[in-house]
Amino acid sequence: MVEIREVPEADIDRALELAYLVFHDRPEEEGRERHHELLRSCLRIGAYEGDAIVGFMAAHAFRLSVPGADLPCPGLTFVSVAPTHRRRGVLTALMGEMLRRAGAQGSPVAALWASEAAIYGRFGYGSATQGATIEIDSTRPLALRIEADRRPLRLVATTDPKDAVAVVGPYHEAARAVRAGRPTRSERRWTEEWLIEQDEEDEELSPPRIIVLGEPGAPIAGYVLYRTKPEGSAGGVRTPGLVRVDELEADTPQAAAALWECVASLDLTGRVTAWGRPADDPLLHFAADRDQVRVTAAFPALWLRLVDVAAALTRRSWAAPVELVLELTDVRLPANAGRFLLKAGPDGATYEPAAAGRAPDLTLDVRELAACYLGGTRAVELAAAALVVEHTPGAAAALDAGLRTALLPHTADEF
Numbered sequence: 001m002v003e004i005r006e007v008p009e010a011d012i013d014r015a016l017e018l019a020y021l022v023f024h025d026r027p028e029e030e031g032r033e034r035h036h037e038l039l040r041s042c043l044r045i046g047a048y049e050g051d052a053i054v055g056f057m058a059a060h061a062f063r064l065s066v067p068g069a070d071l072p073c074p075g076l077t078f079v080s081v082a083p084t085h086r087r088r089g090v091l092t093a094l095m096g097e098m099l100r101r102a103g104a105q106g107s108p109v110a111a112l113w114a115s116e117a118a119i120y121g122r123f124g125y126g127s128a129t130q131g132a133t134i135e136i137d138s139t140r141p142l143a144l145r146i147e148a149d150r151r152p153l154r155l156v157a158t159t160d161p162k163d164a165v166a167v168v169g170p171y172h173e174a175a176r177a178v179r180a181g182r183p184t185r186s187e188r189r190w191t192e193e194w195l196i197e198q199d200e201e202d203e204e205l206s207p208p209r210i211i212v213l214g215e216p217g218a219p220i221a222g223y224v225l226y227r228t229k230p231e232g233s234a235g236g237v238r239t240p241g242l243v244r245v246d247e248l249e250a251d252t253p254q255a256a257a258a259l260w261e262c263v264a265s266l267d268l269t270g271r272v273t274a275w276g277r278p279a280d281d282p283l284l285h286f287a288a289d290r291d292q293v294r295v296t297a298a299f300p301a302l303w304l305r306l307v308d309v310a311a312a313l314t315r316r317s318w319a320a321p322v323e324l325v326l327e328l329t330d331v332r333l334p335a336n337a338g339r340f341l342l343k344a345g346p347d348g349a350t351y352e353p354a355a356a357g358r359a360p361d362l363t364l365d366v367r368e369l370a371a372c373y374l375g376g377t378r379a380v381e382l383a384a385a386a387l388v389v390e391h392t393p394g395a396a397a398a399l400d401a402g403l404r405t406a407l408l409p410h411t412a413d414e415f
Contacts, residue, residue, distance in 0.1 A: 002054060002090060004097045007044035012036050015046060015056040015078070022080040023115070031200060034192050041188075043074065045097050047081075047090045054082040055090040057098055060415060062183040064111060065176045066374060067405050068317025074102050075183055076112035077415050095123045099307055099333060108311035109373075111183070112303050113414050120303055124332050126371030127300035129181040129409045130279045135296045136272035139240065142264040143288035148257040149213060151221065156210040161195040162187065164210055168223045168249075175249050179278070180374040181302050181409030189413075194225065194246065204229050205244060211262055213255050222250030224259040228269060240270025247412060248274065253282045276301065276412035302411050304370045309336045310351045312373065313344070321345035322402035324395055327360035328369065336366055344402055361395035364388040372399065374409035 007015050016035055020026060027035065039058055047055030057079050064073035076098065081090045102110050114120050117127070136142060158164045165187055176182040185194075199205040205227040214220040229242040243263045250256035260283055264272050277283075279298065287293035306312045309328065322344045330336035341354040354360075362379070368387050371377040379396040382388040390396050 001049070002085070002088070002093065003048045004093050005046060005048060007046040007053070007056065009040060011046065011053060012039050012044070014053050015039070015044065015058075015080075018053055018056050018082060019078045019080045021082070027200075034196075038188070038192070039078070042077070043098075043101065045094055045101075047085070047094055049085070054085040055094050056080045057094045059098060059102075059110075060183070062111070064109060064184075065182045066109070066180050066312075066316045067319075067403075069315050070177070071109055071312070071315060072105070072107040073183065074098070074105075074107055074110045075415050076110065079112070079115075091119075092123075096332065099123075099305070102307045103333070108306065108308045108315060109370075110305040110307055112305075114300070114303050117300060121367050123305070124330060124366045124370065125303040125305045126367045126369070126373075127302075127377070128304035128371055128374045129300075129302040129376050129411055131276040131299050131301040131410070131412065132279050132281065132295050133297040133299075134274045134277050134281065134283065135294050136260070136264050136274075137270070137292045138243070138264040138266075138272050139270040140292070142261050143292060144257050144261065144286055145288045146253060146257055146286045148261050149221065149252065149254040150258070151214055151255075152216065153211050153213055153258065153262055154216070156212055156223075158195055158208050158210055161191040164195060165190045167212065167220065168210060168225070171220055171223060172247075172249060179407050179410050180405055181304075181376070182411045183413050183415070185413060199227060202229070204232075208246070211259065213250070213258055221252070222248070222255040222259055224248045224263055226263055228266065231268065231270070241266075241268045243269050243272045245272060245274035248277075253286055256282055257286060276414070278408055278410035280408045301414075302409075304373060306336065306366055306370045306373060307333065309366065309369065310340075313342060313351045314349045316349075316373070318344040318346060318349055318402045319404045320398075320401040322398055324361040324392075324399060325354045325358055326369075327363040328366060329364075330366040333366070359391060361392040362388060362390055362399065372403055375403045375405035376409040379403075 042058040045057045059074035062073045062075040197207045212220040212223040225247040226245045231241040327339045339354045343350045379399045383390045383396045
């Protein structure tokens with residue numbers, strides 16, 4: 001019999017062994033120690049069969065930026081089920097316990113990055129943000145349609161990551177409010193993931209480098225975090241030196257242009273790649289030559305779950321007046337299911353059970369509402385795909401107008 005219970009610190013290493021088995025991983029000792037330390041600060045739920053751990057799930061204690069607010073949001077990670085116990089309800093039991101705890105702790109939403117996209121929809125998670133991989137041919141100067149900000153650029157030392165975090169950390173935290181979908185980033189995540197000296201996935205990459213824009217002594221206007229790789233060869237074909245941009249934040253398009261121009265002009269390199277950029281990255285518009293700046297991949301990024309639909313809808317801001325009856329299904333959290341009247345607008349929102357006999361304007365599952373919640377997925381598109389049923393013409397468009405954000409939601413914080 002499988003029992004679901006909290007995993008004590010004494011069992012963290014055994015839980016990690018299960019995760020490494022499931023993800024076909026074998027980190028070096030330094031990586032294992034880092035994972036162990038990370039899990040000490042997480043909520044940890046295990047599926048035990050006797051003394052054996054046959055399933056495991058952990059959650060970071062994040063806060064997530066949503067339109068007009070910052071909400072507590074557990075970030076699920078290390079989701080693992082032993083190969084001997086698949087298709088036996090272990091994951092369902094773990095997820096049920098995690099969602100129960102999230103609700104009890106007052107978290108209106110939960111989030112994760114999906115290793116397999118087919119899994120999490122059935123637990124009510126919707127794909128709420130999109131990421132793009134951008135590649136720049138930097139064998140020639142980056143052609144721009146706008147004038148780049150000409151304030152000074154300067155290199156920030158990363159030999160002591162804490163000093164670097166003191167420079168860019170506050171800027172990143174302020175930038176979270178500009179786009180929805182961004183989790184908090186602790187000093188530990190900065191130093192042990194973003195600024196770790198040796199990249200875990202590619203040992204040929206340099207240590208992290210940071211360049212900031214702005215007058216000395218003044219607040220910075222943006223930064224770029226990147227790593228480089230020298231030129232090489234593959235199959236006898238020369239490969240140019242690489243600049244991998246891990247993060248670029250800027251106050252204005254002109255500031256962003258200055259930072260892109262800088263990394264595209266680094267000596268002994270001929271290619272810039274940037275994974276996990278927002279789908280509406282201004283670079284895609286102010287680049288003068290879209291053959292030089294290309295989107296090479298697009299993918300679902302953050303998956304969101306509405307744990308308490310009423311709290312989630314009433315605590316975010318709304319861009320336009322909305323009055324709709326939503327008929328919502330939620331097989332995992334039945335308290336969310338039913339027919340509700342949503343009244344929302346720039347002055348706030350209410351979400352209450354609809355009067356008896358009142359017909360719905362939209363019928364949808366909590367998964368689809370989660371996908372739309374941050375403003376990154378349009379309900380009209382889901383209606384066109386027969387995933388949302390529109391009973392009242394224009395109801396999906398009205399919901400979209402209320403959920404709309406100036407910028408698409410986005411995060412590159414994979415966890």
